[in-house]
Amino acid sequence: MTPVRRGQWQTASDVLMRVSRQPGITRAAVARELRLSTSSATEVTARLRDVRLLTEAPAPSQGRGRPTTVLRAHPKGPVALGLDLRQGSWRSAVVALDGSFVEQQSRRHRSRRSQVVLSNLQKEVERAHRQYGARLRVVSLAAPGTIRDNRLMQAPTLDWAELDLETVTARTGIPLLAGNDATLSGVAEARTGAAAGAGTALHLIVEVGLGGTLIIDGVPAQGASGAGGEYGHVPFGDRTRFCPCGARGCWDLDIDGRALARHLKEAAPDDPYAYAEAVLRRTDRAAARAVAKVVTALGTGIAGLVNAHDPDVVTLGGLAIPLRAAAETSFEQAYLAGLMTFHRSTPPPVLSATHQPDGPLRGAAALALDHLTSEPSIATWAASQ
Amino acid sequence: MTPVRRGQWQTASDVLMRVSRQPGITRAAVARELRLSTSSATEVTARLRDVRLLTEAPAPSQGRGRPTTVLRAHPKGPVALGLDLRQGSWRSAVVALDGSFVEQQSRRHRSRRSQVVLSNLQKEVERAHRQYGARLRVVSLAAPGTIRDNRLMQAPTLDWAELDLETVTARTGIPLLAGNDATLSGVAEARTGAAAGAGTALHLIVEVGLGGTLIIDGVPAQGASGAGGEYGHVPFGDRTRFCPCGARGCWDLDIDGRALARHLKEAAPDDPYAYAEAVLRRTDRAAARAVAKVVTALGTGIAGLVNAHDPDVVTLGGLAIPLRAAAETSFEQAYLAGLMTFHRSTPPPVLSATHQPDGPLRGAAALALDHLTSEPSIATWAASQ
DNA sequence: CCAATTAAACTCGTCCCACGAGCATAAGGT
DNA sequence: ACCTTATGCTCGTGGGACGAGTTTAATTGG
16 A cells, blocks of 8 residues: 555545535535635535545525536545444444445344354354445444443343454455444534534433533544443432442432432333333323432533533533423423523523434444544545546 | 735744744744745745834754754734733733743732722833734733633632723724633643643643643643533532532532531631641541541542543643642542543643643733734735835 | 626636655763 | 664655636526
């Protein structure tokens, strides 16, 4: 592989990044955003067409003047495979440079044994590899657990032991980007969802336990080994309560179905998610009180994290949305009361996530596209054309 | 001003960034790190000499081969003014591109009225502006309070109302970068201190209250408006206790001199910092118990933040250092107990900050140098030579 | 229906940076 | 002295970004 001249594909990479982040963007719009002269825009798009990275289609005319073109992924350009591993099922999508899903599918797990599930994912990677050949450049995987250097450290909902995820791509040699599902759904919100345009966004999702992520300029703060974002295990709760994670007083324990059961003096549920949904459907006062307590803990914690991070916006996913909706005023009170005074005049809005079920897949796709549109990746691709 | 050709000074900017981050680096080392050919290195350094950004001095020979040169700031190159505003005094330093302090001074406040103090800072800016003329490119200011868009929102130790800091540079028109002192001392640690080389670092400092910052790849997470890092106001503490910040249960209240006084059942001290120092000098068991309680709260909270952010390293500043030293085992127990299980095999080290008194000034200088060595800034300078 | 207007694409020539190849230089080692 | 080694210097080439000028394709208005 010949070494690449520095800066050679820098502008091309910038252009592709815009295309991937704003699907349907026109050549003229990209040139304006990057402050490219029209001659440079002509030249760079020609080069990108030549190496099968882009195609152009006539754009609907917008008033006077010569019409511009919409930039789209080349039909023979590079693609990424996004995978979303969930408790009962998994999904996959082949994504082109402009963020379009070339194909996607969804399957239920037949067996939940880690061996079986991983081998199914591996088969999907190999199928895509056969179908797309060298066009397949990267695989991005969302998984419901703590991830550290492409290893799944703990996955409470799947009840799996520590696991190396790179087996999924090992035989094909394609680079793998594995990430926590909550982190990736946060990325999706920050890129194209409720937090679009935010410089700093905080995303929190309640399912079994609480996950989340801090996203700065579209990039998640993943920490030293990718395990960042475990906001559920911050000691906002009762210090005498032990958490399965090993720590005490975790916020987690005050938010999800297990907390509702405790407040209702019922037995700890096997499926805290379904239990929480059932409690939300109840109309009795005891249930309402339990929900209000949980929502207060949620609002207080969010306020604390707002103090810590000063985000532009907070987005909520999973059970956090119906929980808040069920006790709107409790939430509002707890949130405002927990903020530092100077935040109260314009508190960061707390919005519902817009990507909901396909957030992790969208986020995985977004990070895969970051990889695809990086300068080294573009240069390598161009050299091979 | 002529528009700058894109990428024109990219490599030059990369070189200067290395020089500013690793003072005393040689030309050959820079070329290796950037994978520059020797011809490119020759060319880029020549260009940088021509526009008065660098000079070269013979480097001490390191074994065989032709000796290389040390890259230094040009004696007539651009400089930044760093300012560190503190409770009882302020400091200033003129910093050259290679991070060297060209001059520095320290003064006590005669009056602590905000008008007087700001006017003194303004005079110092104007003095530097007269002395260095167009060489002075940016002013960076560290201040002990919450800062938002170059406005000081609240400064508890100074007891000032909301204040516009840009008055300090207004008459000279030089860009101002204002930041919280704890944030900036964290930057200093992450760049050249105890957290050097860390991808993700968490810095916490106890003085009156607790401040801190999360630093990712040397860049502090400052949030939407620069107020990020208020870890003291996260609800790790007793929810019934009210904090002057407006929230309740702030971690703050469990850590500093006020907490010690509460545990010792003494009156709330006027100067919590001095009070804490006095308690640390005491040898009675009541004092030791109070310190242990505070240190436990510190360790537990740090563990929670480690769960949330997964840093490579945690650095402590201010009173946190002697507090921990006074109850080492309490700290270690609380820290380990608060971590998620998978962190316990290799918990992030908790180190004492190495920059201590001049952390904020060093951090302010570091961010100022980032500004100076940015490509646009270099290009602008070069165009004016 | 045919200019006039407008926005954007295209062409050409220039500038300048990065780099490979080859040579020169200054140390240490034998 | 002469070799080895690491580095700096010179020269020629290639390529991307861009300014100036031209062309093209739409809307607008008579």
